[in-house]
Structures are given as structure tokens and as C-alpha cells.
Amino acid sequence: MRHEECEFVGGPLDGRVIEVIVGMTGQPPRSYTVPAGEHRYVYHREHGERGKHRTPWVFTFDPDGKPPAGPKWPWSKRG
Template identity: 45%
Template sequence: MKSEDTPFVGGPLDGRVLPVLLGITGHPPKTYRVPVPAAAGGPPTVLVYRRVPRPQAGRFALGQKWQYEYAPEGHAGGPRWPWSRRKPAATPDTKDGTADE
């Protein structure tokens, strides 16, 4: 399997360059999850990094290069499907559907 040295930006791995396995398409995975064991033996904390395009260093850069940015919210984002949206906040119900003034 091929791997590519990929830089990490932000979070605890800031400034590190780690080898990341490439997929069938030749790209690293869209998200990179790093489990960090808890000191007291509790459940591990998972650090989440998102793949973003790396700024081009030269004029004639061949191919797309990637880097990972820290996602402090703990999820990597992704598609927002209509059936998984949050419900709007409840409003006071009235008989005719309008609010009292």
C-alpha cells in the first residue's frame, strides 16, 4: 500500500508530518481520527482532523497535495441530508395558526 507524508495543522498534532495510507484513488481519507487514551483508564478521547487542499508551494505543482486541519467540534462535517435536520424550536400553538398580539 502507498502512503504519503501529510502535515497536520492545529490541535495537539500541530506541525507534525505523519505517513497516511492512500486509498484506491490515490488520496488520503477525508477524515483522520486519532484515539487518545485517557490517563485514568476511562474512554479514549478522539481527535478529528479534516482533509483540506495544501497551499501550493511552487509555480508548477503537479497533482493535488493535502493537509489535515484540526476540527475542534469533534466531527468532520459532511453532507447535510434533509431527513437529518434538527427540528425548529417550538412556537406557541394557536387555533387559527397566527400568534396573538
């Protein structure tokens, strides 16, 4: 399996660079969940800015832990 280094911003993993498994398209998952005892920390993938971040992909901390908004298809219902 292929890995890519991704930077984490915010939350308990702030400033760390961790190798994350990438999919067939070469992109890391849209959300990354870190289990820590009874708590779960959720991070969402974003594009990293050149010069500001060390990696092309950045995971930002989501304190609410909501899943990312996906595409809204006309034939499927949400919620």
C-alpha cells in the same frame, strides 16, 4: 499499501508530517481520527497551498469532532 505524507495543522499534532494510507484514487481519507486515551482528536482533509504547506494534502484540526459534510443525494435522508 501506498502511503503519502500529509501535514497536520492545529491540535496536538500541529506541524507534524505523518504518512497516511491513501485509497485507490490516491487520496487520503476525508477525516482522520487520533485516539488518545479517553479523548479522540478529529482532523479533516483539505488541499495544501503551494509555498505555505509542505505537502499536497493538509489535515486541519476540528475541535468539535463533527464528521465532514458529504454529498446530499435527493434519495437519502440525513440525520
